[in-house]
Amino acid sequence: xxxxxxxxxxxxxxxxxxxxxxxxxxxxxxxxxxxxxxxxxxxxxxxxxxxxxxxxxxxxxxxxxxxxxxxxxxxxxxxxxxxxxxxxxxxxxxxxxxxxxxxxxxxxxxxxxxxxxxxxxxxxxxxxxxxxxxxxxxxxxxxxxxxxxxxxxxxxxxxxxxxxxxxxxxxxxxxxxxxxxxxxxxxxxxxxxxxxxxxxxxxxxxxxxxxxxxxxxxxxxxxxxxxxxxxxxxxxxxxxxxxxxxxxxxxxxxxxxxxxxx
Numbered sequence: 485x486x487x488x489x490x491x492x493x494x495x496x497x498x499x500x501x502x503x504x505x506x507x508x509x510x511x512x513x514x515x516x517x518x519x520x521x522x523x524x525x526x527x528x529x530x531x532x533x534x535x536x537x538x539x540x541x542x543x544x545x546x547x548x549x550x551x552x553x554x555x556x557x558x559x560x561x562x563x564x565x566x567x568x569x570x571x572x573x574x575x576x577x578x579x580x581x582x583x584x585x586x587x588x589x590x591x592x593x594x595x596x597x598x599x600x601x602x603x604x605x606x607x608x609x610x611x612x613x614x615x616x617x618x619x620x621x622x623x624x625x626x627x628x629x630x631x632x633x634x635x636x637x638x639x640x641x642x643x644x645x646x647x648x649x650x651x652x653x654x655x656x657x658x659x660x661x662x663x664x665x666x667x668x669x670x671x672x673x674x675x676x677x678x679x680x681x682x683x684x685x686x687x688x689x690x691x692x693x694x695x696x697x698x699x700x701x702x703x704x705x706x707x708x709x710x711x712x713x714x715x716x717x718x719x720x721x722x723x724x725x726x727x728x729x730x731x732x733x734x735x736x737x738x739x740x741x742x743x744x745x746x
Contacts, residue, residue: 501531505527506613510618510620510621514621527610528607530564530565530568532610533568539609541553546601546602549602553602556602556603567606571688581600582599582600583698585597604692607692611685615685619679622679673689
C-alpha cells in the first residue's frame with residue numbers, strides 16, 4: 485500500500501537549487517518505496533525550465549509554431565517568466581504536434597513522428613526531470629530504453645557479457661507492434677498516480693496526451709476522457725518525451741497492483 489504523505493522541508497528545502505531538490509526527491513523515493521509525492525509541481529519554475537532550455541537541441545525541427553531555439557532565446561528571460569506564470573496558473577495549454585513521416589528501417593512503411601511546439605518541448609522536459617527523480621528508483625535494472633545515462637549500446641554490452649558467461653542457444657527479439665497506438669491511457673495514469681499524488685502534475689500530463697495532431701492542414705484531437713487501448717490512434721505520440729518514462733514501471737506495477745492489464 486502506498487502511503488499518502490506530504491513532503492516536508494527536509495525533503496524540499498527552501499532556497500536550494502532545483503538540482504538539489506530533485507536529488508532529495510530521488511533519495512526519498514529510493515529509501516521509502518511507499519512514499520507518495522503530493523507537492524512537486526512548484527518545481528516547474530524558471531530555474532528548471534532554463535536548464536531544460538539549455539539541454540534542447542539547437543537544430544531540432546520546429547512544431548506548428550515554427551519557433552526555433554534561437555528565436556526563443558532572443559527574449560529568453562521574459563519568455564521563461566511568462567511560461568512559468570501560465571504554468572502556475574494552470575493556464576498553459578499544449579498545442580497539437582506536427583505530424584511528420586520518416587522511412588522505417590527494413591520496411592517500405594513510414595514511421596510517424598510528432599513534433600511538439602517549442603514551449604511544449606520545454607514543459608515536457610521539465611515534467612520528465614521531475615518524474616525521473618521519482619520513478620528511476622523503481623525501474624528494473626535491465627531496462628535501458630529512453631533512460632538517462634543508458635543506451636542501446638549498454639544493453640548490447642550486458643547481452644554480450646551474459647552470452648559469454650552462460651551457454652546460449654537462442655536469442656529472441658520481440659517487439660510490441662503499434663505500442664503507442666494501443667497502450668491504455670487509463671492504466672498508464674493509474675500507474676503514474678501510484679507515487680505521484682500531485683494533481684497538477686497529473687493534469688498537465690493528461691493535457692499533453694489529449695493535445696492532438698496537426699497533419700495536412702487539419703487537427704485531430706483525442707477524446708476528453710480516457711479510452712480503451714486502440715481506440716485513439718494519435719494521442720500516444722502527442723507527448724513523445726513523456727511516455728517513454730513509463731516503460732520501466734513493470735516491476736513497480738506488479739508489486740503494487742498485482743499484475744499488468746491485458
